Amino acid sequence: MRAHDIGSSLFWLVFSVLVCMSSIWLGIGSLHQPSAGLWSFGASALLGILSLGLFIQAFLKPKAIRTESTHAPNLPSKVILVLVSMALYAKFMQTIGYLLASFLLTGFLFWLAGVRKWWSILLLAFLSAFVSYLVFSVWLNCQFPRGLFGF
């Protein structure tokens, strides 16, 4: 956890500096006449101070010998694939429509989750997309995009 704390505290330190700079650019004003940047400046300045505190705390902590990885946790490929697939869904749902986008996404996620028979994947993906469409769009009038193909 020591390496993680050092890494994350540095990240938050950089983040707080960036927010502080943005807040100053917006204008801080005074306590009497607070401007748009005062609140975010105060929060980010405090965050910066606490990040430094965490960094010092982690730095002074004795090193554990061979009990922890010195690297930040790696993003496993499955995590990246889920994130990318969901981001692509968000990007293209309006274009290809809810039904098709949901069919493709759930199909991919079922495959990723370990379902290997292609007909199972197709059936489960179809049922998930169609039933959710039926319940939320047809029954409950939730407005989903129809997309290029009109469904």
Place this chain on the structure above:
Amino acid sequence: MGYFEHIFYGFQVLLDINNLAACAIGVLIGTLVGVLPGIGPIGAVAILLPATFKASATSSLILLTGVIYGAMYGGSTTSILINIPGEAASVVTCLDGYQMARKGRAGPALGIAAWGSFIAGTFSVILLMFVANPLAKMALSFGPPEYFSIMCCGVVMLTFLARGSTLKAIMMALVGLIIGSVGLDLISLSPRLTLGLQELEDGVGMIPVAIGLFGVAEILENIDQSMATKDIFKTKIGGLWPSLEDWAASKWAIARGTVIGFFCGIIPGGGGLLSSFASYGVEKKMSKHPEKFGTGVIEGVAAPESANNAAVGGSLVPLLSLGIPTNATLALLYAALVIHGVHPGPFFISSNPNVFWAFVASMYLGNVLLLVLNLPLIGLWVQILKIPYRMLLPLIALFCIIGVYGVSSSSFDLLVMVVFGAFGYLMRKFGYEAAPLILACVLGPMAETAFRQSMILSRGSMMIFVTSPISAVALGIAFLLLFSTVLPAVKKRVMKYREFEE
């Protein structure tokens, strides 16, 4: 007419088949929504809103409120059985509920959650009925300094309750304040921290942030764990009726949870999340064995579950008597009523006695229905949850998407959800908690407005926060909480120093 005549009149209106059906369907959908991770009451109310357009105002109010308190009830099921809060107010139930399930005591945990919810829900309706006007008047007398101090107290309380490092919890609360400040400045109308994106000018949506941090991050974490180590559905659920020992341990937790929940519900920004954390914190502090909290004690389930149900009744006080929704879910409820031509406010009860008293009666009936239908139906909810995880994962992802898209119809919000999902996943890996961030994110804009108004009122003097008794007490509590967190560490250092000197 006295209260009893009013409530009798309310039951007469409720006996209309449409209102009865709305009550039953509302609590059942609410429970299902609470059971299924990813969709919270906000998403459910948003999705159901168009479906109520054909119904009357009374039926709509009964149905949508049934969804809200039904979700509070249902959220405990997933918190206890799979350590995933069905909705934000059940986050704290995971701490002891899941540990109880791991110890083979899922039945008593589910049972006390149901009974606690029923008792607290019923008492909160009684409190709503009797004390709505005086409490609303008191809340009305709060000015910006009081609001600011109470909100500060809420955030500090949450960081104080963090399981891990308090320092990291405070840092997350500050990150939440920064995220909450994204968007147009309410006074100067200049865009803040929007990265030049027009979509962020309305601020970062709370629903995509919450669903990302809790729902998507949970999916990612379980994918990461390759599903082999996920400890779910292995516990046997039996003996839903809590034992006498369980009742003895829980009775005061339920009583305190009811009172705390109801009053936290009245506070703007309070509601289920704050009330459940506050009641858990109070219970932990008052317990003879605080060290056992988090390891599976029944008070740790009874208190938050009672509180979050009581908070629903409390949060309806300012909505119905002042016309002020205190959280996003109630804002949607407010919108639903306005669409039906009913305007919540000081004249709401006198102008629409049929709506108000039927609604109060429906909450009595709804709480009974939740208990009568759902304790026997726990098997059904468990069957829903027993679907193999690989089948559940894509469905949870789909529900998360529907929950976000159903509210805003915005693809951008889906991207925000994905980004916060990745962020939530990394937060878990680095030992940061999401709950302080969420609460600060919700309270941030309100706290900022209150702070700036206070500063303008006092001409820049911070003394305004201590001259008002309510504000001074709230800030005092916040400082005491912070001090009590720092004190053990300081004591430890002093002890070490003395040992070193000797």
